[in-house]
Amino acid sequence: MTDGLGAPRVTRRRARTRADLLAAAFAVFAAKGFGRVSIEEVCEAAGYSRGAFYSNFATLDELFFALYRERAELIAAQVADALAQVGPGLDVPACVDRVTEVLFDVDWLLVKTDFLVHAARDPDTARALLAHRARLREAVADRLRRAQGDTELPAVLGGADGAAHAVVAAYDGVTTQLLLDKDVPAARAWLKQLLTALLTDGSRTS
Structure with a gap:
């Protein structure tokens, strides 16, 4: 047909x-x-x-790649949507609360980590993973750019793009711990503290 x-x-x-x-x-x-x-x-x-x-x-590898691509696109869209729903200015706690509802899915983190290890040994898979991470960073950077009229980012971050890289790096570190202890509330609290300190020079703690 x-x-x-x-x-x-x-x-x-x-x-x-x-x-x-x-x-x-x-x-x-x-x-x-x-x-x-x-x-x-x-x-x-x-x-x-x-x-x-x-x-x-055709193969289990093909299914795994399709699964990752489907979930990664969904997560990237959900992150962008969650950040778009936060009002003007850089309300770090509100942004973190919305985004962590999407990102702190332990099953997804387990699959994503498997994909990362697979990608480290396969250039084509690595390119797909890098493209997904770039979309996540761009969603964060876009939200930070829109907030800059109301809130200044610390100069050391080098603008919205540098801040987005730092945000993703902080998320990576927190989720590594989460994979081991499975303590989602603690991971959310720790990420909120890290990002508040990172994006506001530590001047806000709530």
Whole structure:
């Protein structure tokens, strides 16, 4: 079946199957880790046969890449939307509260960390990860630029782009601890303190 232009048309049923496989893979990868999961396990979790898998993905690597790309795009859009909802000025606690609701998903962090390790050994995967991180930084930098008319950033950060890099670095550090202790409230509190000190020269603590 084609779309009239010679290209295969994705049916609603196939799209549902693909979505179910991705959702099942997310749960299985988060629980066991990429590299410890078989195609059979993903199929069993999704309730599909190997045939259904191979009609959507050639390999487990391809599925993993598709899963990461889907989740990364969703997270980047949610971060941008969360930051856009905060009023004028640089209200650090309000920004952090909104963004951490999106970012502190431990299952996502586990999958993302697996992807990072995979990317460190594969240049194509590394480029995809770098592109995702660039989109996150740009969402943060855009919010900081819009706030600069009301709130000055510390000069040492070198403007909104430098501040965005520092914000992402702080987030990376906090989430590394979170992966070990699974204490989400403590991670949110610590990130809020770090970013308040970072973005306001420590002059605000709440």
